[in-house]
Amino acid sequence: MPDHNIPDAVLPAGLTSPPEIPWPEGLTRIPYWVFQRDDVAAHEQTRVFRGDTWNYLCLEAEIREPGDYRATTLGGVPILAVRDHDGEIYAFENRCVHRGALIALEDFGKTREFTCVYHAWSYDLQGNLKGVAFKDGINGQGGMPECFRMAEHSPRKLRTAVVHGLVFASASDTVAPVEEYLGEDILDRIGRVLGGREVEVIGRFTQELPNNWKLYVENVRDSYHASLLHLFFTTFELNKLNMKGGLIVSESGGNHVSYSAIDREAEAKAKAANDYAAQNIRSESDYRLKDPSVLEGQDEFGDGVTLQILSVFPGFVLQQIQNALAIRQVVPRGVGRTDLHWTYIGFKDDTPELRTMRLKQGNLVGPAGYVSMEDGCVGGFVQRGVVGASDRHAVLEMGGTDARSTRTRATEASVRGFWKAYRQHTGL
Amino acid sequence: MQITDIMAVQARYARCIDTDRIEAWPEFFTESCLYRITTAENHRLGYAAGIIWADSRGMLEDRVAALREANIYERHAYRHVLGLPLLEEEGPEGVRSETPFLVARIMRDGATDLFATGRYLDLWRADETGAPKLAERIVVCDSSRVDTLLALPL
Numbered sequence: 001m002p003d004h005n006i007p008d009a010v011l012p013a014g015l016t017s018p019p020e021i022p023w024p025e026g027l028t029r030i031p032y033w034v035f036q037r038d039d040v041a042a043h044e045q046t047r048v049f050r051g052d053t054w055n056y057l058c059l060e061a062e063i064r065e066p067g068d069y070r071a072t073t074l075g076g077v078p079i080l081a082v083r084d085h086d087g088e089i090y091a092f093e094n095r096c097v098h099r100g101a102l103i104a105l106e107d108f109g110k111t112r113e114f115t116c117v118y119h120a121w122s123y124d125l126q127g128n129l130k131g132v133a134f135k136d137g138i139n140g141q142g143g144m145p146e147c148f149r150m151a152e153h154s155p156r157k158l159r160t161a162v163v164h165g166l167v168f169a170s171a172s173d174t175v176a177p178v179e180e181y182l183g184e185d186i187l188d189r190i191g192r193v194l195g196g197r198e199v200e201v202i203g204r205f206t207q208e209l210p211n212n213w214k215l216y217v218e219n220v221r222d223s224y225h226a227s228l229l230h231l232f233f234t235t236f237e238l239n240k241l242n243m244k245g246g247l248i249v250s251e252s253g254g255n256h257v258s259y260s261a262i263d264r265e266a267e268a269k270a271k272a273a274n275d276y277a278a279q280n281i282r283s284e285s286d287y288r289l290k291d292p293s294v295l296e297g298q299d300e301f302g303d304g305v306t307l308q309i310l311s312v313f314p315g316f317v318l319q320q321i322q323n324a325l326a327i328r329q330v331v332p333r334g335v336g337r338t339d340l341h342w343t344y345i346g347f348k349d350d351t352p353e354l355r356t357m358r359l360k361q362g363n364l365v366g367p368a369g370y371v372s373m374e375d376g377c378v379g380g381f382v383q384r385g386v387v388g389a390s391d392r393h394a395v396l397e398m399g400g401t402d403a404r405s406t407r408t409r410a411t412e413a414s415v416r417g418f419w420k421a422y423r424q425h426t427g428l
Numbered sequence: 429m430q431i432t433d434i435m436a437v438q439a440r441y442a443r444c445i446d447t448d449r450i451e452a453w454p455e456f457f458t459e460s461c462l463y464r465i466t467t468a469e470n471h472r473l474g475y476a477a478g479i480i481w482a483d484s485r486g487m488l489e490d491r492v493a494a495l496r497e498a499n500i501y502e503r504h505a506y507r508h509v510l511g512l513p514l515l516e517e518e519g520p521e522g523v524r525s526e527t528p529f530l531v532a533r534i535m536r537d538g539a540t541d542l543f544a545t546g547r548y549l550d551l552w553r554a555d556e557t558g559a560p561k562l563a564e565r566i567v568v569c570d571s572s573r574v575d576t577l578l579a580l581p582l
Contacts, residue, residue, distance in 0.1 A: 203470050203477025206573045235498035287497055291486030344477040359481045363491075368465070368479045368578040374500045376577035 014043025049075025092127030211379030223409035254313025254421030256414035297322035442508035
């Protein structure tokens with residue numbers, strides 16, 4: 001219930017009661033209430049997921065042929081992505097206009113039309129209502145009124161766009177074209193991994209995270225935590241000094257790329273100096289991998305980049321960790337739960353050796369990943385940690401106060417970028 | 429190889445994990461082996477990737493070392509409850525069996541959940557002493573979902 005002592009005008013957009021503390025100026029303070037409130041979650045559905053954003057739905061490779069469909073989600077709203085006979089991809093809400101039941105019950109399949117099981121209303125592959133059972137009644141009795149027009153009823157349709165085999169959709173009529181939304185740098189780096197390739201799905205897993213979705217997407221953009229929380233590479237002395245890296249933050253702040261690459265110059269210098277030992281950071285650990293083949297990946301993109309984590313606002317991630325490639329789709333399931341959908345991919349023309357390497361390096365990622373399992377629980381640590389602290393805030397000052405691209409990964413610039421975009425979309 | 433031999437090894441395997449003696453877990457496998465955790469959906473679709481994927485005992489030992497020394501997760505334990513193994517005829521590769529399982533996860537605060545159900549698709553080979561070793565264990569989880577993370581092996 002609104003507090004009638006406070007005029008509505010002072011309430012930030014979407015909130016039904018005053019925030020526990022006002023959101024401080026700038027990008028370096030994040031009030032914890034933003035991870036805790038139902039009104040914020042509802043507001044995000046309209047302003048973020050159904051707002052002026054592009055959201056990943058599925059891979060084009062999953063709906064290759066006319067009639068192929070994939071039941072997916074946009075921020076938790078059930079969506080059907082379908083290939084029609086004109087070759088185009090259409091997306092519409094998986095919800096019958098009659099009484100609201102799901103139209104398709106399978107996760108994917110091939111069909112000529114969709115028929116709701118409840119009362120057999122049917123739809124074409126573009127989501128147009130094409131049939132109403134007993135529309136004219138039976139023996140002149142019952143039926144729909146004369147004035148009922150099927151053309152006036154259809155599930156909400158989404159705009160779709162395909163980017164290097166990734167199907168994005170938007171519920172907004174005013175959102176910028178997807179290329180502009182992504183920005184040139186992000187587009188290039190999606191193309192670097194997926195451009196001109198024929199993708200093959202090699203595995204699909206869903207990880208249920210015990211935290212608000214924003215804690216996960218912050219984590220993805222947080223290049224600062226990588227070597228501190230994920231100790232696998234350090235413990236087994238696999239960190240290389242001769243690596244360079246950086247961070248790209250899009251103009252909007254919402255999209256980012258974090259990467260590291262072999263520094264060929266440093267490598268050549270070290271070799272010239274016969275200084276092999278200097279290539280490895282010494283640590284106090286005595287551990288060595290018994291089977292180091294897990295790290296004998298190939299430089300498949302030919303640029304020495306061993307890690308590229310790319311995110312698109314709000315909930316899309318493209319990951320290249322050596323030869324382990326995956327798409328991650330982040331879906332809120334209420335204030336304190338998130339579904340993380342992993343799609344592990346390879347390419348049709350993978351050699352058997354490369355394919356085996358993808359399977360081996362799959363151990364680095366996913367719910368049991370050597371360098372990612374911690375990300376499954378750390379959001380929960382925050383969600384539980386901030387109980388009772390709605391009037392407090394997180395501090396994001398590593399690497400400064402802005403949200404710009406840098407040559408270092410010891411920064412929270414892309415986390416600040418996320419909040420820049422978030423505040424712009426939500427008005428909070 | 430008798431069904432009772434396989435049942436005895438499976439009972440020891442479950443106790444090894446449930447009593448936090450995972451250092452001994454790789455010893456249930458042959459030197460060259462396949463251990464993979466997947467889901468019924470991935471299995472049905474023939475997707476080769478795993479939540480865990482290892483093709484050598486060394487990789488299993490590395491997994492244990494990582495869990496002990498590198499990875500960070502809240503303390504927890506499993507309780508495996510195994511069903512009866514269904515043995516297929518012995519082939520040139522060894523003996524194949526299928527065994528259903530339930531695994532409860534007990535978190536450090538006592539919260540207990542049904543973490544996974546599924547079946548083990550096993551390929552057994554006798555070692556030099558005649559004891560069954562796993563040349564292959566495909567852990568096919570019924571659900572496509574994993575709560576929070578999967579640290580300890582199934």
